[in-house]
Structure formats: C-alpha cells, structure tokens
Amino acid sequence: MSRILVTGAAGFIGSHLCEELLQDESNQVIGLDAFIDFTTPIWMRKRNIGSLLHHPRFEWVDRNLLTVSWGELLAKVDIIYHLAGMPGVRSSWGPDFVQYANHNIVATQRLLEACKGYPLQRFIFASTSSVYGEKKGRVDEQASTLPLSPYGISKLTCEHLCRVYGDEGIPVVILRFFTVYGPRQRPDMAFHRFIKQMLDQQPITLYGDGTQSRDFTYVADCVKAIAAVAHANGVVGETINIGGKERASINQCIALLEQLFDQKAQIEVIGNTFGEPTSTWADVSKAELLLGYSPSVDLKTGLSMEIQYLREMYQ
Numbered sequence: 609m610s611r612i613l614v615t616g617a618a619g620f621i622g623s624h625l626c627e628e629l630l631q632d633e634s635n636q637v638i639g640l641d642a643f644i645d646f647t648t649p650i651w652m653r654k655r656n657i658g659s660l661l662h663h664p665r666f667e668w669v670d671r672n673l674l675t676v677s678w679g680e681l682l683a684k685v686d687i688i689y690h691l692a693g694m695p696g697v698r699s700s701w702g703p704d705f706v707q708y709a710n711h712n713i714v715a716t717q718r719l720l721e722a723c724k725g726y727p728l729q730r731f732i733f734a735s736t737s738s739v740y741g742e743k744k745g746r747v748d749e750q751a752s753t754l755p756l757s758p759y760g761i762s763k764l765t766c767e768h769l770c771r772v773y774g775d776e777g778i779p780v781v782i783l784r785f786f787t788v789y790g791p792r793q794r795p796d797m798a799f800h801r802f803i804k805q806m807l808d809q810q811p812i813t814l815y816g817d818g819t820q821s822r823d824f825t826y827v828a829d830c831v832k833a834i835a836a837v838a839h840a841n842g843v844v845g846e847t848i849n850i851g852g853k854e855r856a857s858i859n860q861c862i863a864l865l866e867q868l869f870d871q872k873a874q875i876e877v878i879g880n881t882f883g884e885p886t887s888t889w890a891d892v893s894k895a896e897l898l899l900g901y902s903p904s905v906d907l908k909t910g911l912s913m914e915i916q917y918l919r920e921m922y923q
C-alpha cells in the first residue's frame with residue numbers, strides 16, 4: 609500500500625493526478641490545498657475535487673503549506689507530489705511577486721526541510737518549461753535555464769532547493785511541464801479564456817500576433833507520466849520534461865477552435881507578450897525511457913474535450 613500526499617490537490621493538474629493515482633487500488637491519497645491561487649475562483653476548485661471527497665481511499669486536508677504542521681502528515685506518507693504553488697506568468701510581475709516568493713519558494717523550502725526526518729520513497733516536484741526561457745528547436749533537460757519572468761525564476765529557485773535537499777538524502781525528482789491544457793484548466797490560461805469567449809459570443813483576446821507556438825500537453829497524458837514516477841526505476845535525482853503530442857501556433861489553435869465551434873472568431877489584440885518565449889518544444893526522450901511515456905491525445909481531440917467540459921460548467 610502506497611500512501612501518497614498531493615499538495616495543490618484542488619488545482620487543475622492536482623485534481624486529475626489524485627483521480628489517476630486512485631485508479632490503483634493499492635494507493636491511499638491525501639490531498640492538501642488551501643485555495644490560495646487567486647487565478648481560479650474557489651467554486652471552480654471545489655468543483656475539481658467534488659468526486660474525490662467521497663472516495664474511500666482519499667483524505668482531504670484544507671491547510672496552507674506555510675502554516676501546516678508537517679509532522680502529523682509526513683509520518684503517514686511514503687510519496688509526496690508537490691504541485692501546490694502560485695501559477696501564472698503575467699501576474700508574477702509587480703507587487704504580487706511576494707505571493708510567488710511565499711507560496712512557491714518559502715513553502716517548498718519549508719516542506720523539504722520537514723521531509724529530512726522521514727523515510728520518503730519519492731519527493732516529486734512540479735516545475736515548468738518556463739525555467740528554460742527563450743530557446744530554439746527541441747529542448748532537452750541539459751539546456752541552460754534562463755527564465756523570462758519572475759514566475760519562472762520562482763520555480764527555478766524551487767528546483768535549486770530540491771537539488772540541495774536531494775544532496776542531503778531526500779529522493780527528489782523534478783518534472784518540467786509544457787503548457788498543460790484540458791478540462792479544469794485555470795480561467796487565466798489561453799484555451800480556457802478563448803473557449804469561454806467563444807461560448808459567450810465575445811471576441812477572443814489575444815496577446816501578441818498569434819505566431820508564438822507551444823508544445824501542448826493534454827492533462828490526461830500529463831498525469832499518467834506524473835503517476836508513473838512513483839514506482840519508476842532510476843528517476844531519483846533526475847529532471848524530466850513532460851511535453852505533449854502536438855505543437856502549434858496560437859493562430860493554428862484559434863483556427864481549430866473555429867472549426868470545432870463551426871463559427872468564425874473575432875480577434876481583439878490586447879497587448880504584446882512579455883515574460884514568455886516565442887516557442888516551446890519538449891524533447892521527451894528521457895520521459896519515454898524512464899517512465900514509458902507516450903502522449904496520445906492530439907490537439908483537436910483535447911480541445912474538443914475542454915470545450916465540452918467548459919460548456920457544461922458554465923451552463
């Protein structure tokens with residue numbers, strides 16, 4: 609029986625991960641969240657965990673990582689997935705950066721420090737492709753890290769904390785996610801915003817000229833990879849990219865949405881992109897080798913599932 613703690617369990621990826629982990633009957637999952645992410649309304653996050661709360665092998669803990677008494681929780685877990693944190697590139701500039709410093713950097717250090725006294729099997733940290741900054745072509749884990757935003761810097765700082773605590777014996781694995789999308793995606797993220805605007809017959813609000821491209825990772829593919837880390841061999845101490853099946857420009861994504869909605873989108877350019885690379889492209893050969901990872905959901909299928917979910921949610 610594996611006892612697993614997931615921080616950020618009410619979030620977009622965290623709630624899907626808890627469901628994926630519970631597919632294995634030998635897992636017990638403790639989900640921790642304090643609903644601190646100001647990019648997502650609390651009612652949405654509560655909706656994310658609706659089905660989990662009635663699951664016999666799931667325990668819910670409503671606590672803030674900055675104040676929780678770790679002793680009582682860590683004594684009963686074997687594996688930690690640390691997904692909690694403050695997301696969002698644009699909102700990390702200006703006075704709100706203190707939230708990123710506290711909820712990403714300080715909270716992660718506090719958790720790692722608490723872990724030193726316990727015989728953990730794995731400590732898996734959710735990082736981001738934002739740590740790479742501007743890169744040409746396919747990027748592997750050896751690439752230099754030069755974040756373009758305060759958010760990216762906060763996540764890279766957490767990676768460095770994981771590395772030094774790893775040197776002290778904590779079995780750390782770092783995962784770098786590339787633009788995850790799908791049902792439960794945060795409302796500040798582009799696809800959620802675009803779909804909601806099309807549902808409401810409003811113009812799509814676009815940053816930049818739409819030529820920027822991303823490696824899009826469907827959430828179900830992503831959580832399969834994350835779940836596989838728990839028992840994979842040879843992963844401790846590694847940093848692993850988790851990318852998707854398909855890359856596309858934002859303009860190509862809008863064209864796909866027009867096709868799926870069978871309607872033309874009105875576009876309203878509302879500013880330039882800043883703090884974001886012009887393209888991302890994950891080399892996932894390490895994930896293939898170590899985790900048996902093989903993303904299977906193409907962009908059109910993934911977008912249609914997100915449309916269906918948001919249509920139901922906003923009704």
